[in-house]
Amino acid sequence: MVVPYKHEPFTDFTVKENKKAFEEALKLVKEELGKDHDLLINGERVSTEDKIVSINPANKEQVVGRVSKATKEHAERAIQAADEAFEGWRKWSARSRAELLFRAAAIVRRRKHEFSAYLVYEAGKPWKEADADTAEAIDFMEYYARQMIELGEGKAIESRPGEQNRYVYTPSGVALVIPPWNFAFAIMAGTAVAPLVTGNTVLLKPASATPVVAAKFVEVLEEAGLPKGVLNFVPGSGAEVGDYLVDHPKTSIITFTGSREVGTRIYERAAKVQPGQQHLKRVIVEMGGKDTIVVDKDADLELAAQAIVVSAFGFSGQKCSAGSRAVILKEVYDQVRDRVVELTNELTLGETTGPDVYMGPVIDQASFDKIMSYIEIGKEEGRLVAGGEGDDSKGYFIKPTVFADLAPKSRMQQEEIFGPVVCLTKADNFDEAIEIANNTEYGLTGAVITNNRAHIEQAKMDFHVGNLYFNRNCTGAIVGYHPFGGFKMSGTDSKAGGPDYLGLHMQAKTVSEMF
Ligand SMILES: NC(=O)c1ccc[n+]([C@@H]2O[C@H](COP(=O)([O-])OP(=O)(O)OC[C@H]3O[C@@H](n4cnc5c(N)ncnc54)[C@H](O)[C@@H]3O)[C@@H](O)[C@H]2O)c1
Ligand SMILES: N[C@@H](CCC=O)C(=O)O
Numbered sequence: 001m002v003v004p005y006k007h008e009p010f011t012d013f014t015v016k017e018n019k020k021a022f023e024e025a026l027k028l029v030k031e032e033l034g035k036d037h038d039l040l041i042n043g044e045r046v047s048t049e050d051k052i053v054s055i056n057p058a059n060k061e062q063v064v065g066r067v068s069k070a071t072k073e074h075a076e077r078a079i080q081a082a083d084e085a086f087e088g089w090r091k092w093s094a095r096s097r098a099e100l101l102f103r104a105a106a107i108v109r110r111r112k113h114e115f116s117a118y119l120v121y122e123a124g125k126p127w128k129e130a131d132a133d134t135a136e137a138i139d140f141m142e143y144y145a146r147q148m149i150e151l152g153e154g155k156a157i158e159s160r161p162g163e164q165n166r167y168v169y170t171p172s173g174v175a176l177v178i179p180p181w182n183f184a185f186a187i188m189a190g191t192a193v194a195p196l197v198t199g200n201t202v203l204l205k206p207a208s209a210t211p212v213v214a215a216k217f218v219e220v221l222e223e224a225g226l227p228k229g230v231l232n233f234v235p236g237s238g239a240e241v242g243d244y245l246v247d248h249p250k251t252s253i254i255t256f257t258g259s260r261e262v263g264t265r266i267y268e269r270a271a272k273v274q275p276g277q278q279h280l281k282r283v284i285v286e287m288g289g290k291d292t293i294v295v296d297k298d299a300d301l302e303l304a305a306q307a308i309v310v311s312a313f314g315f316s317g318q319k320c321s322a323g324s325r326a327v328i329l330k331e332v333y334d335q336v337r338d339r340v341v342e343l344t345n346e347l348t349l350g351e352t353t354g355p356d357v358y359m360g361p362v363i364d365q366a367s368f369d370k371i372m373s374y375i376e377i378g379k380e381e382g383r384l385v386a387g388g389e390g391d392d393s394k395g396y397f398i399k400p401t402v403f404a405d406l407a408p409k410s411r412m413q414q415e416e417i418f419g420p421v422v423c424l425t426k427a428d429n430f431d432e433a434i435e436i437a438n439n440t441e442y443g444l445t446g447a448v449i450t451n452n453r454a455h456i457e458q459a460k461m462d463f464h465v466g467n468l469y470f471n472r473n474c475t476g477a478i479v480g481y482h483p484f485g486g487f488k489m490s491g492t493d494s495k496a497g498g499p500d501y502l503g504l505h506m507q508a509k510t511v512s513e514m515f
Helices: 016-032 072-089 094-110 112-123 127-151 186-197 211-223 238-247 260-271 301-317 330-346 365-381 430-437 453-462
Strands: 035-037 039-041 044-046 051-056 059-068 163-171 174-178 201-204 231-233 251-257 282-286 291-295 323-329 383-386 401-404 421-427 445-449 467-470 506-514
Touching: 016 112, 035 211, 039 072, 051 112, 051 211, 059 112, 059 211, 072 174, 072 201, 072 231, 072 238, 094 112, 094 127, 094 186, 094 211, 112 127, 112 211, 127 186, 174 186, 174 238, 186 201, 186 211, 186 251, 211 231, 238 251, 238 260, 251 260, 260 282, 291 301, 291 430, 301 323, 301 330, 301 421, 301 445, 323 330, 323 430, 330 383, 330 401, 330 421, 365 383, 365 401, 365 421, 421 430, 430 453, 445 453, 453 467
Parallel strands: 035 059, 174 201, 174 251, 201 231, 251 282, 291 323, 291 445, 323 421, 401 421, 445 467
Antiparallel strands: 039 044, 039 231, 051 059, 163 506, 383 401
């Protein structure tokens, strides 16, 4: 019997013992920083001369780890190994594969703070965000394992006298997993274990900014008993290894999470049938967002301001779900804007090894430069009312920034900035607010703050996003509770952490026998 799924609780760092335990984990991980991490191909460690050097974005001098970098030749060996391992792995029972995930979840749970500490150093996550990232990784394993046990039985269909019919799920083959750096543990682990538990073999190509936490997770899966060749670890350049593996005729599934630019490129390339390819590739692409919080005139305005600030500045706005725009009805606009500015000015910014820092750095120089250039655009298109400054002398720090009075179609209100910047726009009425909320090419998350029941019903029908929230922030989906994925150019709406997700990694087979 498996106990019912419940999400992993978050750590309360106001409890003295928890704070101390986390400080110890930070100390322990600090001693491990700078180590080398190898590729894993067919169960064997492979070290290369050329390395991806992962650094702490809060302290550019601090090397988190040096990770071997795969070439096309390594990628080819890895895909051949995964293809061979598929024959054995696909025959494992659903239950045995699920149990492997339960074991991996238990190992991570025992080393929870250690993994979160890696996220503090490698992704610049504040404690709370790192803890939530690790909890989500555990949740994905626990949730998908249970889902697989259920799906292992197939689904009920009709039979007739003399005819026995079954409807079962079978794995597809080799899956290429390409995660982003922003949920460096949760999304990386979730998108890797979903194809594994469904019986596929995997090539994991982690994001170049956060390969160390991925290398640590690969060790956990080996410890949990994954046979050789079933998971291959091939960090490398997107342009070289990424394209090669996307195009490869033996790739069956591609599961990508990242930018619209790279996601659409992969989607297009994967559609082309290559010489020797005997199947159509299944492609999951989850991309960016330009997510809106709508504030009605009849609403709890303190809640609205809090929701805007939390959604905009959690993990420095580097979430696809980040509330980077707020559309506020004219009657309450000034009041909400002023409170948002007040709350924003109270936020703390700094190195996240300390316990009380709300916001850390952005991930790297390219992000820093991009966000700062958007801040310049914002000064032309709107009115800067908070923040606006950056400092990249030691790490990549940008103050939480608020722009007011943006036109709904301005660049600031249309393009994904992926940093600590929120833009406010005034709407004449609720219909117009929903129209503005829908007017971008994205459709990932959104929230409505209102006490008006009719408006809640209207938004349920008309606000076109994959994850719609009422009277709360628009970030922080929890596995099994808020299946996650977006509409429009936000992606294929795969709904990670939901009941339909594993099905995307399998083929349904009808078996009919006459007696
Ligand atoms: N919708 C979601 O669920 C979701 C979740 C997290 C992040 N995101 C989005 O991800 C973006 C930020 O992440 P990022 O900066 O890591 O995105 P990115 O697109 O730059 O990179 C994502 C991954 O793709 C790889 N890659 C780059 N070029 C490639 C190529 N040619 N072929 C194959 N792989 C290639 C990268 O190495 C990385 O592992 C934001 O747009 C954010 O909104 C979306
Ligand atoms: N699932 C996360 C966002 C993932 C993208 O960055 C959330 O709901 O905040």
